[in-house]
Amino acid sequence: EAQVTQNPRYLITVTGKKLTVTCSQNMNHEYMSWYRQDPGLGLRQIYYSMNVEVTDKGDVPEGYKVSRKEKRNFPLILESPSPNQTSLYFCASRSVGNEQFFGPGTRLTVL
Amino acid sequence: SQQGEEDPQALSIQEGENATMNCSYKTSINNLQWYRQNSGRGLVHLILIRSNEREKHSGRLRVTLDTSKKSSSLLITASRAADTASYFCATDGAGAGSYQLTFGKGTKLSVIP
Numbered sequence: 001e002a003q004v005t006q007n008p009r010y011l012i013t014v015t016g017k018k019l020t021v022t023c024s025q026n027m028n029h030e031y032m033s034w035y036r037q038d039p040g041l042g043l044r045q046i047y048y049s050m051n052v053e054v055t056d057k058g059d060v061p062e063g064y065k066v067s068r069k070e071k072r073n074f075p076l077i078l079e080s081p082s083p084n085q086t087s088l089y090f091c092a093s094r095s096v097g098n099e100q101f102f103g104p105g106t107r108l109t110v111l
Numbered sequence: 112s113q114q115g116e117e118d119p120q121a122l123s124i125q126e127g128e129n130a131t132m133n134c135s136y137k138t139s140i141n142n143l144q145w146y147r148q149n150s151g152r153g154l155v156h157l158i159l160i161r162s163n164e165r166e167k168h169s170g171r172l173r174v175t176l177d178t179s180k181k182s183s184s185l186l187i188t189a190s191r192a193a194d195t196a197s198y199f200c201a202t203d204g205a206g207a208g209s210y211q212l213t214f215g216k217g218t219k220l221s222v223i224p
Contacts, residue, residue, distance in 0.1 A: 105153050
């Protein structure tokens with residue numbers, strides 16, 4: 001089954017404790033991206049990747065890092081999480097010109 | 112950056128009625144896509160309409176695209192309570208090798224049984 005998976009689905013952590021949210025897709029898509037979704041603000045793109053070892057900032061990259069060492073994986077790293085990074089996070093992938101597939105979401109709470 | 116703007120922000124209708132949502136955008140596109148999101152879940156692709164198409168159907172969904180007005184509409188006919196969700200339009204910008212999808216803030220649809 002074609003899908004994007006994310007882990008963990010729920011995470012409660014404390015300020016400053018480094019964390020990684022994993023993302024994996026099985027559709028051989030070149031393009032992957034991370035979004036955060038907050039009430040009233042819609043989907044905002046954090047980072048995206050056009051292919052292996054090619055990443056770029058989206059609209060709200062501050063406080064986040066990504067890497068794309070393999071085509072299927074695109075982890076999101078929060079080196080020192082802060083409460084304003086409490087949000088619902090989505091990973092997505094697509095091939096050019098086609099629909100985008102979203103992961104199920106990761107609900108992150110930073111205390 | 113957000114390009115698509117959905118209208119209305121929220122819509123409440125009775126089961127069986129039709130629901131119409133609109134999307135306006137600003138720049139040239141290759142295609143426009145509509146997605147649905149149930150509360151707290153991932154977005155699910157509904158339909159894609161290319162810039163050279165004017166209308167597309169999928170089941171109870173009908174999408175129109177007017178590139179001269181830079182607008183699109185999503186019509187859900189004979190709505191059901193299960194259609195309650197947020198609906199987003201996303202524009203796929205014109206340009207060789209473009210991968211970026213730009214999402215609007217969505218229309219929250221409530222279908223009352």
